[in-house]
Amino acid sequence: EIVMTQSPATLSVSPGEGATLSCRAGQSVGTNLAWYQQKPGQAPRLLIYHASARATAIPGRFSGSGSGTEFTLTISSLQSEDFAVYYCQQYNNWPYTFGQGTKLEIK
Amino acid sequence: EVQMVESGGGLVQRGGSLRLSCTASGFTFSNYWMSWVRQAPGKGLEWLANIKKDGSEKYYVDSVKGRFTISRDNAKNSLYLQMNSLRVEDTAVYYCARDTSGTDPPGAYWGQGTLVTVSS
Numbered sequence: 001e002i003v004m005t006q007s008p009a010t011l012s013v014s015p016g017e018g019a020t021l022s023c024r025a026g027q028s029v030g031t032n033l034a035w036y037q038q039k040p041g042q043a044p045r046l047l048i049y050h051a052s053a054r055a056t057a058i059p060g061r062f063s064g065s066g067s068g069t070e071f072t073l074t075i076s077s078l079q080s081e082d083f084a085v086y087y088c089q090q091y092n093n094w095p096y097t098f099g100q101g102t103k104l105e106i107k
Numbered sequence: 108e109v110q111m112v113e114s115g116g117g118l119v120q121r122g123g124s125l126r127l128s129c130t131a132s133g134f135t136f137s138n139y140w141m142s143w144v145r146q147a148p149g150k151g152l153e154w155l156a157n158i159k160k161d162g163s164e165k166y167y168v169d170s171v172k173g174r175f176t177i178s179r180d181n182a183k184n185s186l187y188l189q190m191n192s193l194r195v196e197d198t199a200v201y202y203c204a205r206d207t208s209g210t211d212p213p214g215a216y217w218g219q220g221t222l223v224t225v226s227s
Contacts, residue, residue: 001169034214036152043202043220044152049212056215087152091213095168096142096154 002026002090006099012107015078021102023071023088032092035064035073038101039084047086048073075104109133109216111203116221123193123225129186129203129218137161137181140206142213143188145199146220153199156188157206157213171197193225 003026013019023033031051036044046055048064051071061076075082083106088099115127127143142157156167156177165177176189186203200220206213 034212036214038152043217044214045217046212046214049215053212055212089152089154089214091207094157094166096157096213098152098154100151 001095002029002093002097004088004090004097004099006086006088006102008102009100010103010105012105013078014107015080017078019075019078019082019104021073021075021086021088021104023066023073023099025069025071025090028068029090029092031067032090033064033066033071034089034091035062036087036089037082037084038087044087078104080106109205111205111216111218113201113203113218113221116201116223118224118226119193121193121195121225121227124189124191125193125223127188127190127201127203127221127223129188131184131186131203131205134205134216136179136184139208139211140213141177141179141186142204142206143175143177143186144202144204144217145197145223146202147196147199150199155201158186160208190223193223195225195227197223198225199223 005024033051035048038044052064143155158177174192178187202220203218205216
């Protein structure tokens with residue numbers, strides 16, 4: 001199975017600032033990479049798919065980039081509702097696999 | 108509006124069985140692969156199984172292969188997960204998720220989850 005590694009594990013950022021989250025795949029997944037946001041007690045919410053396409057109703061401050069094995073989720077001008085756990089996931093090969101998550105916390 | 112509602116979770120003893128259900132609405136169920144994903148308490152996400160639109164293909168992650176069975180009833184817009192030989196480490200919130208249609212990505216919609224607790 002493809003191992004997905006996210007960094008950092010925790011990121012402390014002040015509201016209004018930007019954040020960059022990284023995800024590395026153990027082998028190439030092309031652009032079959034998604035990013036999810038999860039808040040406590042809620043199901044994950046799809047933010048980005050195909051590495052850079054924003055899902056329905058996702059604000060423009062969320063953007064994704066990368067291909068192959070290196071991917072980035074960038075959040076510009078953090079809002080209070082953006083502080084959550086973020087997961088990357090590859091769906092290029094079965095089983096689909098997730099990274100371990102990056103917790104984005106308020107500084 | 109796309110909705111998926113899971114049911115069937117609860118407390119079960121180690122070695123026992125449980126059947127989860129997921130009822131979908133707001134989209135053409137038979138046009139989509141469907142999946143089950145779980146999350147152990149305080150842990151990350153694990154994509155467990157998926158099933159083709161017509162049920163003819165099923166795939167499982169190694170940790171549940173041979174113990175869990177995914178199935179669907181397109182006439183009832185329903186997805187199921189039969190879980191046998193349950194282990195303490197199967198304790199988790201179980202989500203159904205809409206998988207791909209071939210063009211849509213997997214994971215665009217999720218249910219609210221149902222908690223399965225396996226006691227020793």
